[in-house]
Amino acid sequence: MSKFAFLIRPYVALDLPAIREMWGRSIRELGPRAYSPEQVAAWAVRTNDMDRLGERLGDGRQVWVAEGVTEEPIGFIDLEEDGHIDFLYAAPEAAGQGVAVRLFAEVERAAKAAKISRLHTEASEVARGFFERMGFVMLHRRELELDGVPIHNWKMEKQLA
Numbered sequence: 001m002s003k004f005a006f007l008i009r010p011y012v013a014l015d016l017p018a019i020r021e022m023w024g025r026s027i028r029e030l031g032p033r034a035y036s037p038e039q040v041a042a043w044a045v046r047t048n049d050m051d052r053l054g055e056r057l058g059d060g061r062q063v064w065v066a067e068g069v070t071e072e073p074i075g076f077i078d079l080e081e082d083g084h085i086d087f088l089y090a091a092p093e094a095a096g097q098g099v100a101v102r103l104f105a106e107v108e109r110a111a112k113a114a115k116i117s118r119l120h121t122e123a124s125e126v127a128r129g130f131f132e133r134m135g136f137v138m139l140h141r142r143e144l145e146l147d148g149v150p151i152h153n154w155k156m157e158k159q160l161a
């Protein structure tokens with residue numbers, strides 16, 4: 001049983017700066033578990049564009065934030081209308097405490113309520129084991145390039161009964 005207290009709530013636009021900052025830290029500190037320094041740096045560059053993040057999180061998709069006792073975001077997840085999960089990130093200081101499990105439970109609940117029959121994502125190598133534990137199956141490996149740096153992730157899906 002974790003002593004780590006947090007709650008899950010819907011994202012609001014005011015969260016954007018803190019979410020962007022946490023997103024960058026998550027990539028820079030947890031990314032090295034599976035990727036090289038060059039890959040982590042190329043991935044983290046994505047977090048510089050706050051306007052783009054704000055557009056994505058505010059485009060009508062559902063987004064949830066995990067909030068710690070200091071009211072700082074310690075994780076976030078989204079669910080698009082077609083069952084796509086674009087974002088799942090935990091703050092490094094909160095990793096391994098069940099934040100992602102709780103965030104994913106919220107997505108699964110909302111997806112079932114919306115009669116979405118399939119969840120799918122492009123899981124990083126860091127997140128792959130997590131999604132497998134949540135019942136996702138791997139479809140294929142995706143070879144990508146970010147600013148000229150080769151990097152891979154995994155297309156995964158979960159059918160909802």
Ligand SMILES: CC(C)(COP(=O)(O)OP(=O)(O)OC[C@H]1O[C@@H](n2cnc3c(N)ncnc32)[C@H](O)[C@@H]1OP(=O)(O)O)[C@@H](O)C(=O)NCCC(=O)NCCS
Binds near residue numbers: 088090100133
């Ligand atoms: C993947 C990520 C979101 C998991 O967040 P988290 O809050 O640490 O995960 P949880 O604590 O909820 O983990 C739940 C369970 O999955 C396990 N788990 C977490 N990451 C795992 C991994 N990479 N492989 C296997 N199991 C994993 C944990 O041990 C835990 O199991 P337990 O409850 O039996 O101990 C987090 O590592 C992260 O933000 N990574 C960097 C960003 C990233 O890759 N995001 C995904 C982009 S697609």
